[in-house]
């Protein structure tokens with residue numbers, strides 16, 4: 001079974017949670033794209049839902065699939081967001097933003113009653129940080145913001161190379177919000193909650209890819225089957241399907 005088959009299986013399992021009349025956050029990335037496609041098929045078969053896309057790429061995919069869309073200007077709460085992740089730890093904390101959509105993804109997830117993460121099980125890690133942590137920054141004051149990020153990391157006892165993300169044209173990658181991304185190559189983030197809070201204090205940092213306490217559950221697909229991790233009363237438990 002290919003990694004893409006596993007992603008689609010995870011997406012199909014999350015789709016079982018969708019009910020008629022729901023307002024849905026639509027994630028970004030190769031796994032979330034499967035969810036959008038499968039949801040689109042249900043919509044064309046008569047399911048009545050409305051979606052808020054987390055990126056312009058997902059907006060285009062959702063429109064192509066016939067999913068009715070709205071914005072968080074028009075609605076203030078969503079029932080469920082379904083999104084992928086770059087890393088997931090045992091406490092359901094995440095690293096996201098490999099595709100550059102972390103800012104809208106976090107706004108949409110925070111506006112949702114539930115966030116379901118879908119992934120193949122290679123995304124499950126013991127400690128976050130092997131995947132470079134995306135940090136979305138304002139282009140103004142790049143050197144100063146980079147220095148502040150280094151200081152923030154040092155105060156959390158970690159260090160690593162900070163690389164400004166490049167786009168396909170070789171220039172700085174520009175997010176949907178018009179910002180840049182620094183990828184922090186840390187290897188290991190022993191205290192993700194502390195780093196998340198520390199980064200959030202830096203004026204030039206718009207948002208970072210640490211999603212702490214936002215995911216309610218994760219659907220992880222492996223060749224052995226589906227594993228569901230669920231947060232309830234602050235504790236995370238696992239179950240195989």
Ligand SMILES: O=C[C@H](O)[C@H](O)[C@H](O)COP(=O)(O)O
Pocket residue numbers: 027028029030031032083084085086096097098099100101102105
């Ligand atoms: O910015 C992109 C998102 O956070 C994605 O959800 C994340 O990078 C995972 O993407 P994929 O499903 O393609 O691995």
